[in-house]
Amino acid sequence: MRLNEDPGAFEAFYRRHVDAVQRFVVRRVSDPHVAADLTADVFLAVLNSADTYRPGRGSEVAWLFGIARNVVSAQHRKAAREAKATGRIAGRRLMDDDDVARMEERIDAERQMRAAWQAMADLPEGERAVLELVAIDQLTVSEAAAALGIRQVTARVRLHRARRALSTVASPSTVYLEGQT
Template sequence: MRDHEALAAFERIYRDHVGAITRFFARRCTEPQVVADLTADTFVRAMTSFHTFNASRGSPTSWLFGIARHTFAAHLETKARNRVLVLKAGGRRELGRDELAELEARIDAERPGRALLERLAELPELEREAVELVHLSGLAPKEAAEALGVPKGAMRTRLYRAMARLRAVVDDEQEARADEQV
């Protein structure tokens, strides 16, 4: 693929997925600057590795969500090692009022998604991530399996188990509310 063709292909992927990737981070972070930085970092990583992307091994969506997961894990690792201050001082541009307002609105819009993630906190990590990618981010189970690096059949099993556990939690909460009202 020629450079200008690759650039055009990446631009289409970016435009098609930037909203979903931003929402992915908005469910995990409440600071607009962090959401913007993680989204940008994800696409920088995607751009620099675009030459390795192979559509026969997975969709652009699963590829990007895989990168986003790794970006977030790296962010958490960095934060745990107290390197956040170094990164902030390292030339990150401040967001303008419009950008800040837009990201605050996205973060606010993802409040139900964050609440769901809190409910899912007791699930095993892969089940939790499977539910998020399929039910919150809108990936097909096949794409979620690719993003998580698990077989498709295992993905379906994880989703089934996770949804059964989630239904049990919701049923328990409804019963508790009903008991409180009596």
């Protein structure tokens, strides 16, 4: 991809995927300021690693969600370190009222999916990662495998195990997760 060399190509890529990235992020964080920052960080990481995309390994969406997952995971690790060191995270970047309102609307719209994501917290990391990408972010098993850097058969096994573990939890959000392919 020539995203880091061609501003027009990057703009088109950004417009094609910004909504999907925002949905991905707001399912995993509830603060609109952090969600906006992480969305921007994902696209900055895209620019920095555009030369690593290999179409033969998966779709650009799978590659992008792999980057988004790494950015969000890094944020969670950073927040945990800061919380431990300071006892609480302080300071927020300024957003205008319209930006905050739009981000809050997205967060509200994804509230049920965040609840489902929280129900998956007890799953092993590998199983949870595949289930998130397939059931919540609606990637194919092949795309999820590419995003996680694992074989497709491994992704299918992990997805099966995750769904089997969630079958004991009866809530509307987990029923949704169990029914997706």
